[in-house]
Amino acid sequence: MDIKSTTPFSGLFRTSPFKPIQRHMRLVFSCICFIPPLLDALYRKDTEQLKEFGNEIIKLESEADEIKHIFRLNMPNTLLLPVDREDLLRLISDQDQLADIAEEIAKLLLYRDMEVPEVLKKLIDELLEGTMEISASAKDMIEQLDELLQVGFKGREQKKVEEMIAGVRKKEHNIDGIMHRTRRALYENESHLDPVSVIFWYQLIDRLGSISDQAENVADRLLLFLSK
Amino acid sequence: MDIIAAYGTVFIVLAIIFGLYMTWGIGANDLANAMGTSVGAGAVTIRQAICIAIIFEFAGAVLAGGHVTSTIRKGIIDPTAIVSSPEILVYGMLASLLAAAFWLMIASWKGWPVSTTHSIVGALIGFAIVGIGPDAVKWGKVGSVVASWLVSPAVGGTISFLLVISTRKLIFDTDNPLQNAKRYAPFYVFLVGFIISLVTLFKGLTHLNIDLSVGQSFGVAFLFGLLTAAIGWYFIRKIKADRDADRDFHFASVEKVFAPMMLFTACAMAFAHGSNDVANGIGPLAAVFSIVSSGGEVMQKSELPVWILLLGGGGIVLGLITLGYRVMLTVGRKITELTPSRGFCAELAAATTVVLASRTGLPVSTTHILVGSVLGVGLARGIGALDLRVVFNIIVSWLVTLPAGALMAMLFFFTLKGIFS
Numbered sequence: 252m253d254i255k256s257t258t259p260f261s262g263l264f265r266t267s268p269f270k271p272i273q274r275h276m277r278l279v280f281s282c283i284c285f286i287p288p289l290l291d292a293l294y295r296k297d298t299e300q301l302k303e304f305g306n307e308i309i310k311l312e313s314e315a316d317e318i319k320h321i322f323r324l325n326m327p328n329t330l331l332l333p334v335d336r337e338d339l340l341r342l343i344s345d346q347d348q349l350a351d352i353a354e355e356i357a358k359l360l361l362y363r364d365m366e367v368p369e370v371l372k373k374l375i376d377e378l379l380e381g382t383m384e385i386s387a388s389a390k391d392m393i394e395q396l397d398e399l400l401q402v403g404f405k406g407r408e409q410k411k412v413e414e415m416i417a418g419v420r421k422k423e424h425n426i427d428g429i430m431h432r433t434r435r436a437l438y439e440n441e442s443h444l445d446p447v448s449v450i451f452w453y454q455l456i457d458r459l460g461s462i463s464d465q466a467e468n469v470a471d472r473l474l475l476f477l478s479k
Numbered sequence: 480m481d482i483i484a485a486y487g488t489v490f491i492v493l494a495i496i497f498g499l500y501m502t503w504g505i506g507a508n509d510l511a512n513a514m515g516t517s518v519g520a521g522a523v524t525i526r527q528a529i530c531i532a533i534i535f536e537f538a539g540a541v542l543a544g545g546h547v548t549s550t551i552r553k554g555i556i557d558p559t560a561i562v563s564s565p566e567i568l569v570y571g572m573l574a575s576l577l578a579a580a581f582w583l584m585i586a587s588w589k590g591w592p593v594s595t596t597h598s599i600v601g602a603l604i605g606f607a608i609v610g611i612g613p614d615a616v617k618w619g620k621v622g623s624v625v626a627s628w629l630v631s632p633a634v635g636g637t638i639s640f641l642l643v644i645s646t647r648k649l650i651f652d653t654d655n656p657l658q659n660a661k662r663y664a665p666f667y668v669f670l671v672g673f674i675i676s677l678v679t680l681f682k683g684l685t686h687l688n689i690d691l692s693v694g695q696s697f698g699v700a701f702l703f704g705l706l707t708a709a710i711g712w713y714f715i716r717k718i719k720a721d722r723d724a725d726r727d728f729h730f731a732s733v734e735k736v737f738a739p740m741m742l743f744t745a746c747a748m749a750f751a752h753g754s755n756d757v758a759n760g761i762g763p764l765a766a767v768f769s770i771v772s773s774g775g776e777v778m779q780k781s782e783l784p785v786w787i788l789l790l791g792g793g794g795i796v797l798g799l800i801t802l803g804y805r806v807m808l809t810v811g812r813k814i815t816e817l818t819p820s821r822g823f824c825a826e827l828a829a830a831t832t833v834v835l836a837s838r839t840g841l842p843v844s845t846t847h848i849l850v851g852s853v854l855g856v857g858l859a860r861g862i863g864a865l866d867l868r869v870v871f872n873i874i875v876s877w878l879v880t881l882p883a884g885a886l887m888a889m890l891f892f893f894t895l896k897g898i899f900s
Contacts, residue, residue, distance in 0.1 A: 260846050261813035262592075262872070263853055320608020329867045333860035399817075401730050403860040404642075406652035478889040 265330060268339055269396040270392050271322045272346070274392040277347050278315040282353040283462065285385045287379045293360060294367055305357040308370050312354040319347050334476045342472045346393075348384070348465050349353060356458050363451060371452065372441050374433040375459075381429055385422040388415060389466040392473055399476070409477050419470040426463040430456065483567040483598060487771040490569050494767035497576035499741075499761035504583045505595050505797025508806060509756055510536070512846045513748040513829075515810030519823045520742030531536045531742075532749045533796045539753025539837075541791035543679045545686045546754050548791075550620070551599060551762025552769070554840065556607045557615050558777040565775040570608045570889075570895040572763035575602035578887035579759065582880065592872050594844035595759045597880040600748050604765075605885025606681060627841040628877065631832055633849025638830035641857035648819055651730060652895040657720055660736040664715050665708040670848060671743045671827055672707030674752060676700040676711050678834045686782060707743055714739035733791055737819035744826035749835035752845050759842065761791035816863055821856045830851040848875055 292300040306435045322343055326336060359365075367375075391417045395408070402408045434455050441449050485489075497818045514532060517523045523531065561567045579598035586593040600621070607615045633637050646667075679702035680691055692698065715736050724731035770778040799807075817825065829845070829852040836843040850869060857865040 260849055260869075261515070261810045263850055263865055263869045264814045264862075265864040265866050269863055320652070327866070327868075329871075331854065331857045331862075331867050332864040333857070333862070343482055398729050400586065400861070401820075402647055407654075408652070434482045448726045 266325070268322070268326065268332065269400060271318055271325075272339070272343055273393055273396060274321070274345060275315055276390050277317045277344050278311055278318065279350045279353075280386055280390040282311045282315065283382070284351045286353055286459075287359060287383065289360060290379065291373065293365060294372065295318060298364075301360060305361045308353050308357040312404070315347060315350045319343050325425070333404065333451040334479060338472060342469065345465065345469045349389075349462060349469070352458055352462050352465060356455065359451065359455060359458075362431070365451060365455075366445075366448060368437075368440060368448075371433065372435050374429065374436055375456075378426065378429050378433055378459050381422065381426040382459055385419060385426065385463045385466045387388045387443055388419050388422060389469050391415065392419065394471060404449070404477055404479065412473065413477060416470045416474055419467055422431050423463045423467040426460065430460040480604060482899060483569070483775045486865045486867050490573065490767055494576065494764040495790070498764035498791065499797075501576055501580045501583070501599075502757065502791050502794025503613055503798035503801070504580060505756050505760060505793035508583075508587060508798070509595060509846060510749070510752055510795060510799050511803050511806035511810050512849060513747055515740045515807050516814060516817060516822045516826055516849070517745035517748075518807055518811035519814040520738065520741055520817060520819045521744055522644045522738045522819060522822070525808055527742075528745065528807060529800060529804055531556045531746050532799050535746045536753040536757075536795050536799075537789070537812055539750035539755075540791055540795070541689070541785060541788045542635055542748070543754035543834065544685060544757045544761075544788050546683070546787070547758035547837050547842050548765055550840045551603070551758045552766040552783070553605045554620050555600065555617055555778050556611070557617050558611065558881040560611050560615055564776055565770050565777045565898065567610055567698065567896075568777050569770055570837060570892055570899070571603075571606035573885075574761045574777075574891035574895055575599060575606050575888045576690070576760075577891045578602040578605070578884055578896050581891075582884050582887055591879075592869075592876050593880045594847060594876065595756060596836055596842045596844045596885040597628070597877060599759045599762070600842060600879035602723035602882025602888035604881070605888035608885070609889045610892050613657070620887055623842060627839075628847065629834060631836055631841075631843045631848050631855075634835075635828045635832040635848040635852035636855030636858070637817060639824045639852040640859045642824035642828060643821065643856050643859040646824065650733065651820075654703035655703040656730060656733045656870050657718075657736070660733045661715055661718065664710045664736050664740055667823070667827075668740055668743050669708035671702040671704075671747050671830075673700050673704030673748050673869030674831050675834055676703040678831075678838050679750075681838070683838055685783070691873075708716075710886070711740060711743060713744070719796065723829040723873045734819050736822050740823050740825065741819050744823055744830060746851065747830035747834075748826050748849075751837065753795065754837035755833050755843060756845060757788065757791035757863075758797060760794055761787050765788075817853070817856075821861050825852040825856050828855065 285304050289301060289304040292304055323340065326340065327337065330336065395412050398408050399412060399444060437449065437452055496703060506574065515530050518528050519526060558568050577604045579595060581595065582598045583595055604616050649663050652657050653659050677696060680696040681697055718735050720732045766779060766781050767788065768771060769781050770777060773781060829849040832848050833843060835844050855867060856862055
């Protein structure tokens with residue numbers, strides 16, 4: 252006779268929602284990590300590599316999408332969670348937005364052969380550096396979720412994550428400054444450049460900037476976990 | 480009286496077979512939950528879990544199993560109306576055992592979440608209503624038993640909630656969690672030994688002719704706590720910080736301290752389970768034996784023989800080593816989400832609640848109390864995700880099991896009555 256467990260005990264346990272959130276964030280971060288080499292390939296006019304990196308970003312983005320999808324399927328409203336279910340669902344879509352932006356940048360560079368204006372190179376490098384920093388901080392923040400869970404989102408660990416969140420805010424502020432200078436430089440050189448290219452460069456700069464805005468959104472979402 | 484004299488041996492043999500079947504079912508199924516937590520957390524291997532279960536299941540049954548057995552045996556039914564025909568009570572007890580065992584078998588086959596405790600209580604009530612009359616059910620006692628089913632998971636949950644909060648204050652949310660874990664761990668292990676032994680010893684061993692005063696009970700329990708604390712200290716003293724694991728998860732080393740501590744809660748759970756659930760199988764058996772051996776005395780004034788408790792413990796162990804270990808593996812695999820520190824809190828809370836209920840003679844469900852304790856950890860924001868549908872399933876299983884057990888007991892009662900008279 253095959254005996255199944257007639258007791259409800261094991262049915263009580265569901266996989267922790269923080270694991271897929273962290274896995275998702277790691278994928279999103281690797282998406283963003285491909286943006287600097289992507290632009291580097293553009294500088295070097297290496298179309299082969301540009302395609303390779305661009306497609307890698309698109310592939311990673313769809314993997315992240317898959318995790319988001321499975322995560323949502325596994326979040327029935329009968330769950331007892333240490334944080335608000337709505338906040339968790341919004342957190343993963345905020346993270347997903349990051350990957351979406353990276354994908355948009357990759358696609359833009361894939362369908363349009365862009366010429367890089369010399370004046371922008373240094374500023375864009377600066378912008379990329381800031382973007383990588385803020386994305387890494389956002390990822391580190393998400394990596395703290397296990398520890399936060401262990402101490403019930405309180406105490407020392409809470410302070411530590413609050414500081415990390417403040418750090419992300421500050422970085423976003425700095426990037427806003429770089430964004431302004433980059434746009435200004437582009438504006439001052441508009442007359443020497445092809446008008447259509449200028450439009451696309453504005454778009455590209457905006458998208459790079461929105462990565463840091465979105466990273467700040469992720470941080471703000473996490474703040475809600477701490478204030479419950 | 481003639482029937483008892485003519486078929487006495489048959490009745491006892493039948494009761495032993497049904498009782499063994501029941502305890503076998505309890506061991507194959509129910510025990511897996513009680514110990515699966517420790518197996519799932521990696522604190523004990525399946526082989527160690529079986530060894531622990533054998534020793535502590537027996538200890539729980541023999542040392543503390545008498546109170547609940549007495550409730551099942553003579554606490555729920557008032558047989559004064561049938562003093563002249565004791566065979567009715569024998570049929571009823573056999574029918575109740577058979578009904579509960581049968582219902583358990585159906586539920587196991589279908590995978591329904593039922594509790595043996597609820598099956599046997601439902602069956603006893605069912606038999607008493609048709610066999611003797613509705614007045615024969617001690618409704619007051621039934622009321623307190625049913626109330627304990629609601630209260631006990633809440634008590635377990637409250638204790639585990641407080642334990643989780645205390646581990647955070649004393650260990651996790653400090654500057655040096657590992658050092659504090661090693662400092663306070665023996666104290667937590669002391670609690671396991673102290674509470675379980677105190678509840679058991681406190682005026683609870685009269686059936687073994689051991690009568691301890693209040694002071695003596697406290698003294699022995701204290702010594703027992705110190706002993707477990709010393710063994711606990713021996714296990715954790717060598718644990719060192721694991722830098723690689725800590726990089727990934729800061730509290731990895733601290734959790735390593737809690738892993739051997741779950742060995743003690745595993746013992747406590749097996750003990751608690753033995754002290755409460757063994758009664759479901761042997762309570763009716765004890766009643767039948769008492770009636771037959773006294774030649775038809777339904778009031779059952781005699782003491783509960785220890786061999787019946789041993790038989791019950793044996794049945795549970797048999798169930799565990801034939802089928803239960805596999806269920807335990809399945810359960811353990813599913814509950815890896817429970818880290819050793821939370822598992823320790825949940826098990827200690829559950830074991831304490833069950834032993835307290837056993838001491839009071841209340842038949843409760845170990846599994847439901849464990850569910851309540853885990854929910855307590857969840858309410859302390861200590862677990863990633865718990866599915867509350869389980870709570871709904873438990874309530875449904877109460878509503879279904881009581882009438883199902885009752886109806887089947889009625890059916891078996893009339894069948895047995897037809898066969899023997």
